[in-house]
Amino acid sequence: MQDLIILTVLLLIFAAIVIVYLFEISTGFVFFTLSILFLLTGLIETKEFLSSFFDETLMTIVTLIFISKGLEYNRLTEVFRNLLLNGTKRYVLFKLNVFSMVYSMFVNNAAVVSTMIGILRGRYKYQRPFLMSISFASILGGMLTLVGTSTNLIVNNLKMKSGFPSWNLFDFFVIGIIPATVGLIYLAKVPLQLFDEADTDLKDKSSIFEVHVSPDSKLIGKSIEENGLRNLKKIFLGEVVRENGELVSPASPTHIIQKNDRLVFVGDKEDILSVGILKDLVVLDTDSRYLLKNVNEVIVSDESDLIGLTPKNAQFRARFNAVIISIRRGDKVFYKNIGEETIRSGDQLTLVIGDDFNKSYTNDLSFVHLEKKVETNGMMSSILFLVFFICILILNLFGLLSLFKGTLLLLVFAFLTKIISLNSLRAEIPYNLIMTVGSAFVISVVLKNLKAPELILSFLLPYLLQMPVFISLFLFFIFVIFLTEFVSNAVAAGIAFPFALSLAQGLSTATEPFFLVTAFGASASFLTPFGYHTNMMVFSIGHYKPSEFLKLGLPLTIAYVVFVYVSILYKFDLYVSF
Structure with a gap:
């Protein structure tokens, strides 16, 4: 019976991974639902369940994200960022990578990459050689410290709960510095060779056109909805420009069409012929650069509750006073039947917005705002905040202050000095991350309580015992890296840790190397x-x-695996078994 329960749990975890990967539903939602199922079936006690979601490590991750916001608005950071874009393209790329890597050692890497995107959009027209490189550099940098990525904190938490001592702030540095350095050298040259300099302006200008409402048009005197312009399938009405220059944006369904209005549509010009009522309108030969005045561009974050919904189901217009005129997903762009297109994490939305959008939704975690203008704090408060943060890290390094207490103190200081406002934090609580990390802890507890790793390894240990330990370590490293490409790094760490512990104990060898490859492998995406x-x-x-991603990432992954693996072998003298 126990074996059947274990098999069922493993199948449910596998099914959750498949659902997240194939249907791109929110990781937090899927695994939180699975955690609830484990609770209801008695596979985890209520106390263990609650402690997973109100865990000190999880709260530390959240407070570090809030602190990242304070550093994002730091005047010193702003001054330093302005020095990054001077020089040749290769030198600029190298500086951006170094900054992203070092910054990510202490700051949430999503905030780092968001900052870098803002810099590039303001100063560099061509971004393809830079963006993926910056993301990879931030991942490498995050692995150099305990606080650099949530993965390290999660594995450290599971390690302590299993009775092992905590890692110190820079325990990862010795293992990660060589692969990080090799990665910097690689990323300073290859992206410029691999990616072309195609214009990455988000507006698909060929899909924007303008029509003129003649004085005898049948549309005059009726609303947009009455004219049947509310739910067109192939083209979309974004804005209306009145004869006196007044802008109606986004175009409301109740707006009354007047003579000499200019209607700005998104879609193929040829598609206008498929809408009978529009046949008497004149398509103007207007340069698309001068159309759509109130446009904003955002990225759907992995914290968004829009993921898995269509704009129509999400009531996007009513909620945000904005309409989506195109969705870009990688190298593909959608501007037809937008209302029926399912929104996914990472989608780039081009929006026609109302006047209150930037004011009301700047801090909404549904989006990463590409047009966001950051107002930095004063120089004195910026210096004090940075010094306070460094002091906390130093005190933690010497074991004098826990990260959680230190980050709480820093947040209180940020509130008192108005570096961070309570209102902005209330809007930026990372619910999806909380559900994801909490669920990772739940899964780890369930697997450990059921002794699922022991059951699976009972079939493998007879073969693994015949091999040197370094081979088992390598195979497990590859397994974790493979797992993290299909599910979030937090869940990958939660699943892999119980197996790392059981495998090390089954092989009667040191557990530390297996814990380290769990952390390094779960972040190697x-x-x-x-x-x-x-x-x-x-x-x-x-x-x-x-x-x-495969073209640029595969050589980097191979180098990362080799240098992390060799560093661990050397540090723990496992190379002697060669």
Whole structure:
């Protein structure tokens, strides 16, 4: 009976991974639902379930994300960023990668990549050689410290709960610095050779055109909805420009069409002939650069509750006072039947917005705002905030202050000095991350309580015991890397850790190397855009194909595996078994 329960649990976890990967439903939602199922069936006690979602490590991850927001608005960071884009293209790429890597050692890498995107959009027209490289550099940098990525904190938490001592702040540095350095050298040259300099302007100008409402048009005196312009299938009405120059944006269904109005549509010009009522309108030969005045561009974040919904089902217009005129997904763009297109994480939305959009939804976690103008804090408060943060890291390094207590103190300081406002934090609570990390802890507890790793390894140990330990370590490393390409790094770490512990104990060898390859493997997402949130952030902006991640990421993954693996072997003297 126990074996049947274990098999069922493993199949449910596998099914959840397949659902997330194939249907691109929110990872947090899918695995939180699975966690609820485990709770209801008694596979985890209520106390263990609640402690997973109110865990100190999870709260530390959340507070570090909030602190990242304070650093994003830091005047010193702003000054330093302005120095990055001077020099030759290769030198600029190298500086961007170094900055992303070092910054990600202490700051949430999603915030780092978001900052880099803003810099490039303001100063560089061509982005393809830069964006994927920056994402990869931030991943490499995050692996150099305990706080650089949530993966390290998650594995450290599971490690402590299993009775092992905690890692220190820079325990990962010795293992990660060589692969990070090799990665920097690789990323400073290859992206410029691999990617063309295609214009990555988000507006698909060929799909925007303008028509004139003649004085005798049948549309005059009736609303947009009454004229049947509300739910056109092949073209979309974005804005209306009145004869006196007044702009109606986005075009409301109740707006009354007047003579000499100019209607700005999105879609193929040829498709206008398929709409009978529009046949008497004159298509103007207007340069598309001068159309659509109130346009904003955003990326759907992995925290968004829009994922898996269509704009129509999400009531997008009513909720945000904005309408989607195109969706870009990697190198593909959709501007027909937008209302029926399912929204996915990483989608780049081109919006026609109302006047209150930027004010009301700048801090909405549904989006990464590409047009966001960051107002930095004053120089003195910026210096104090940065010094406070460094002091916390130093105190933690010497074991004098826990990260959670330190980050809470820093947040209180940020509130008192108005570096961070309570209102902005309330809007930026990372619910999806909380559900994902909490679910990772639940899955790890369930697997451990059922002794599922022991059952599976009982079939493999007779073969593994005949091999040197370093081969088992390598095979497990590859397994974790493969797993993290199909599911989030947090869930990959939660699934892999119980197996790492059981495998090390079954082989009667040190557990530390297996814990380290779990952490390093779970963050090694360089092969697809889907395994890591920063990859998804740049996927659509750079107009990348999934295969292009493989082209740039495969050599990097091979180098990463080799140097991390050799570093671990050397550190723990496992090379002597060669």
